[in-house]
Amino acid sequence: MSDREDVLREIDRNFDVAVNKLLELIAIPSISSEPSGEADIARAAEWLKAELDAIGLPAKVVPTKGHPVVLAHSAAQLGLRRPCLLFYGHYDVQPVGDPAEWKHEPFEPRIVEEDGVHRFYGRGASDSKSQLWTFVEALRAWKSVHDDFPADITVLLEGEEECGSPSLPEFIEAYREELECDVAFICDAEMWSPTQPAITTQLKGLVHEKVTISAPNPDLHSGHYGAVAANPIRILSSILAGLHDEKGKVTIDGFYDGVSDIPENVRAQWAELAKEPTLIGDVDLTGGVTEEGYSSLEAMWGRPTVDINGITSGNQGPGERSVLPGSATSRLSFRLVPGQEPETIRSRFRSHVEASLPEGCRVEFEGAGGSSAVMLSQDSRFLKASSRGLEEEWGMPPVLRGTGGAIPLVEQVNRRLGAECVVIGFILPSDAIHAPDERYDTERLRKGVRSWVRIFEEIQSHAEV
């Protein structure tokens, strides 16, 4: 026990240093889905390699056909039979979107006190730089007290999670032996509430698509030709509006093929978590359309969806312009459940749009890759150890939850390496991930780091029994 208290004290002792380092990392605009982010992605990878090197986890920056992976291993302890733990995080971030919508600078984080909470704002503050920092700092503190890690350790930090992890399958294939582990801890998920932790056992798959409808003509004067010539916005609106029927079901032919209904025991488990809410966290569900026959949690975690993420065409302002645009573009994403394959869904969507296209108009699609959904076992020894460790830190047992978010690595590790996965995380709906003024706070960072220490303890004591 005293050793563990020593590690917790070490976390406190070093906390300001750890926070400042994290702010350094957040200040690097490592945006993976925009070409302009490339140099900063490289900078972030090198920065992380140096930090891992410094705490006794010799790291390398592994190039891929996309963005590099940072991969580190603890030194082999000869003669010691102990489990190997892999930790996964990602250091890339979403684009900023419209900078005018941010009250805080997206890449100049500093601590601000708001109602007694010490917060910091920035793209990546919660998704996912603070998350990866919880286990890096926990490993550092443990090593510093014990002069050893709690197990054999592999750290894998990815640089293209926010664009669908296109290089991950190839990387995992190539580094299969180095990645062998007993469990992969994936730290990129939400808590259940500000006071109750969670372990995510069901994750959706993800497919992104960009669709551009073009009329037979370039831009025209809408006064002259609006009454007779094809308007791509009108065509696209019609297609988007028709993607759901009046019951909130997706109308794409074959979209639900292979989808099993949510198992009764899972429905029962989720039903206990929440009465049908009108608010989830501080997200207001008024005006939303939930698929008929499903609760909000069931729809969010267990039902496949199509979401429209963006649209653009014609006059963007500020002034008036009587234009009949030549083309219109929308960006969509599909969230998949077990039984749906990314490429099948992509091709069914494309057929659906093509079938809706008026004569003479053209459509172009852009999009590749994607991930399938994953359902994890709730019985694994590492999940149980994690559950006990989290309960010890937070005073409440973790919720076993689903998520609408995708973490492509989980599917890869689970399917390709056959390793157990435990998906844990310390973010909240109120962190504004993927949105302006993304944020995090130092107290959750501290409790996140402490959570890992308690999980390490549980794994060790369980192994000793």
Next chain:
Amino acid sequence: MSDREDVLREIDRNFDVAVNKLLELIAIPSISSEPSGEADIARAAEWLKAELDAIGLPAKVVPTKGHPVVLAHSAAQLGLRRPCLLFYGHYDVQPVGDPAEWKHEPFEPRIVEEDGVHRFYGRGASDSKSQLWTFVEALRAWKSVHDDFPADITVLLEGEEECGSPSLPEFIEAYREELECDVAFICDAEMWSPTQPAITTQLKGLVHEKVTISAPNPDLHSGHYGAVAANPIRILSSILAGLHDEKGKVTIDGFYDGVSDIPENVRAQWAELAKEPTLIGDVDLTGGVTEEGYSSLEAMWGRPTVDINGITSGNQGPGERSVLPGSATSRLSFRLVPGQEPETIRSRFRSHVEASLPEGCRVEFEGAGGSSAVMLSQDSRFLKASSRGLEEEWGMPPVLRGTGGAIPLVEQVNRRLGAECVVIGFILPSDAIHAPDERYDTERLRKGVRSWVRIFEEIQSHAEV
């Protein structure tokens, strides 16, 4: 006769100078609907004032609550009883849109030879700087030969036609006496074909609207909340897709109130102009939806419409972003026919959107002003003189046509001053007005100038009879 030949020769003699001056004018980015255009609007007004002064039409730049009007009059000829002709043009231009879609610089016009045609490209090249230049140069040439104008002349050049002429009614009220005239020649319309001129006798009215739908939440992660929270793109798409029924009729309650069907004689006249075309000029109508029961020309010239001019929301790229946007915006315009009032249509549209809005969502509208439709008499003496003059220059009688375009001044002059209006113009669908690479050519400019000289002759000889 010899005098008229002299004027035509004078046009040829001065032609290079006239073209170069016009290019100077096109080079001024006098965009009226964007705040950045203000200084250039002022510059264009002063440039025009100087040109009018120089040809014996003392001009003033009249400030309005919006952009200035350039107003010029010929010196009163004492003792001479002759008609007063007002010439209207506008010197403001549409915004450029996306500069990347232009192959030519929008404000650096120069003559380029393409297949024997001497063309110049630029925003405003055809709409409407070349148009106003036809009558200015015709008046100059006439004055230079005759040392007098063909009649009492007023020139009115507007600076906010492209944003709906918001200051025009107030200006016309204030300058009512100065604007009194026997006929207003409005030079801002299309020819029927490259070889056949036209006089426009029916013009639509115009209302612009901007509508923004907001969800109860700011931007969210679409993976987490897409299945349950309101998506403004989905709501807006639905509203836009629902603006027309399966017969191509506008579904807004009361939209057609007060609209009379197109008179049989007008239908017959238009039916003679074109068999039901699949191409109008080089505009391809494939994929377009024409209101059931009407020919293309009837829909374009005689039926009210709503056109979607722009849409924007969420991820605009280049990368993927799993965002559920907080709001979505569209820009629309309504083209009105006689019997529809701008403010009534605006308010019916707003009610329609409000009624379609899901609980918890908000809508904001932006838009003011607008113009009503106009039907002009086909029997006026000035229209007949213009018709003969145009036939003489082009070798074919002008088509009496309608247009989907709006010229707010026509309504103002016709209704408020009670003057006859003759709407003539020398642009073509292939001029790409309101679109990238707007263009014009020197040969049409020359024939436009010559057309006015022939019309002046016809007015004079008619007056003498």
